[in-house]
Amino acid sequence: MKAAVLHSVGAPFTVEDVVLAAPLGREVRVDVRASGLCHSDRHVQLEGLGMPFPSVLGHEISGVVAEIGPDVTELAPGDHVVAYLVSHCGRCRDCIAGEPFRCANTDYVRRSPEQGPRITRRNGEELAQVVDISGFAEQVLVHENNLVKVNDEIPFDRACLLGCGVITGAGAAINTAQVRVGDTVAVIGAGGVGLNVVQGARIAGASRIIAIDLQDEKLELARRFGATHTINSGSVDDVVAAVAEIAGTAGVDHSFEVIGLVPTVRLALDVLRPGGTAYAIGLQKPGAQLALDGAPDLFPLQKSLKGVFMGSTNPKRDIPVYADLYLQGRLNLDDLIHNHISLDGINEAYEELEGGKVARSIIVFD
Ligand SMILES: [Zn+2]
Ligand SMILES: [Zn+2]
Incomplete structure (x- = not known):
C-alpha cells in the first residue's frame, strides 16, 4: 500500500509503497477513506519535535474496518471508524473515570519489540508510527482503543475532522469549561480550533460568544460557527473594555486562548469577570513564562487559568455525539473543509497551508 513517508526534519513527504503487518491481538486494519x-x-x-524518523505522520482519519485481530471485541469489518490520537489503556483510574486524555499507560496500545514493527519500507526498514496512527496512508494498523465507531451516514471527509480539530476546540467549551446555558464566552484566535470552540460554546448554550482575532475574514467565518459578536483586536483601542461592554458585566465567564502566545493568555485573564476561568489551548513554546499578578488576579478577582489537552475528550462518548450533531445540522463541519486532494498532493497542500488558511485540505481515497 502507499504512504507518505517523512525521512528527516524539513524534508518533503515522499509517497512510497510500504508494507503493513497483519493485525495481532487487539489491532485493527482500516482502509483509510479521508485523512x-x-x-x-x-x-x-x-521542526521534528523529537519524533523518530523515518516515519509516517497523519492522525486525523476516517475509514472502514478491513480486518480485525483475534482479540478485538468492539469493532467488526465494515464498521465506519474515526481515529483518536490520544493513546490510552482503557483500564487505569483515569481511563475508567472517563478521562483517557490523562492516561499514563500509552505503551499499552503499542507492539512489543518482539512483535515487530507495524509499518516497514519495502527493504524492511521500520517506519515510526507517529502518535500510533500514521494516517497519511491508504491503510492503517492501529489498536482498537485508538478507534471510535461512528454513524455510517456521516461522509468520510467530514468524519475525519472529528478525530482532532473538532474535539480539541468544541471539547474545550463543552467538557473542560462545561459552558452552561446563558454563560458568556470570549475566544481569542479564530483559526480552525477557535472556530470549534465557538461552535462548542454555541451548542452548550452560551448567550454571548465573542470571537477576537486580527483578521476580518476569520471573524466573518466565526459568525458562521456561532459567534454572536466579533472584535478585531487590531482596530480596537481597548479589547478588555470592548469585551466587558458586550458581556454586559465586568467580563466573560470563560475565555479561551487558541493561539499559543503569552500576551494572549494574559488577555484571556484580563477579559474575565470576577470568578471566571481562562483556558489555554494554544501550544506554548517550551519555557514560555506567564507573569501572574497575585493581586488582583487571584484576590479579590478569583480568576483561574487552566490548561486544556484535546478538549478533555472521552472519545467513545463524544465523537459519536459530534457525528450525530453534524447529521442534525447542529455542528458545522462543511466550512472547515478547503479542498480534497490525493496523497500525491500532500506537499503542495501543506505549502498552501502556510498562507494562514483556516480550512483543511483533506486527502481522500477511493
Ligand atoms: Zn489508562
Ligand atoms: Zn491534529
Missing part, C-alpha cells in the same frame, strides 16, 4: 492535513503534522515536518 486531514492537521497543522501539528506540519510542525513535526518542519
Whole structure:
C-alpha cells in the first residue's frame, strides 16, 4: 500500500509503497477513506519535535474496518471508524473515570519489540508510527482503543475532522469549561480550533460568544460557527473594555486562548469577570513564562487559568455525539473543509497551508 513517508526534519513527504503487518491481538486494519492535513503534522515536518524518523505522520482519519485481530471485541469489518490520537489503556483510574486524555499507560496500545514493527519500507526498514496512527496512508494498523465507531451516514471527509480539530476546540467549551446555558464566552484566535470552540460554546448554550482575532475574514467565518459578536483586536483601542461592554458585566465567564502566545493568555485573564476561568489551548513554546499578578488576579478577582489537552475528550462518548450533531445540522463541519486532494498532493497542500488558511485540505481515497 502507499504512504507518505517523512525521512528527516524539513524534508518533503515522499509517497512510497510500504508494507503493513497483519493485525495481532487487539489491532485493527482500516482502509483509510479521508485523512486531514492537521497543522501539528506540519510542525513535526518542519521542526521534528523529537519524533523518530523515518516515519509516517497523519492522525486525523476516517475509514472502514478491513480486518480485525483475534482479540478485538468492539469493532467488526465494515464498521465506519474515526481515529483518536490520544493513546490510552482503557483500564487505569483515569481511563475508567472517563478521562483517557490523562492516561499514563500509552505503551499499552503499542507492539512489543518482539512483535515487530507495524509499518516497514519495502527493504524492511521500520517506519515510526507517529502518535500510533500514521494516517497519511491508504491503510492503517492501529489498536482498537485508538478507534471510535461512528454513524455510517456521516461522509468520510467530514468524519475525519472529528478525530482532532473538532474535539480539541468544541471539547474545550463543552467538557473542560462545561459552558452552561446563558454563560458568556470570549475566544481569542479564530483559526480552525477557535472556530470549534465557538461552535462548542454555541451548542452548550452560551448567550454571548465573542470571537477576537486580527483578521476580518476569520471573524466573518466565526459568525458562521456561532459567534454572536466579533472584535478585531487590531482596530480596537481597548479589547478588555470592548469585551466587558458586550458581556454586559465586568467580563466573560470563560475565555479561551487558541493561539499559543503569552500576551494572549494574559488577555484571556484580563477579559474575565470576577470568578471566571481562562483556558489555554494554544501550544506554548517550551519555557514560555506567564507573569501572574497575585493581586488582583487571584484576590479579590478569583480568576483561574487552566490548561486544556484535546478538549478533555472521552472519545467513545463524544465523537459519536459530534457525528450525530453534524447529521442534525447542529455542528458545522462543511466550512472547515478547503479542498480534497490525493496523497500525491500532500506537499503542495501543506505549502498552501502556510498562507494562514483556516480550512483543511483533506486527502481522500477511493
Ligand atoms: Zn491534529
Ligand atoms: Zn489508562
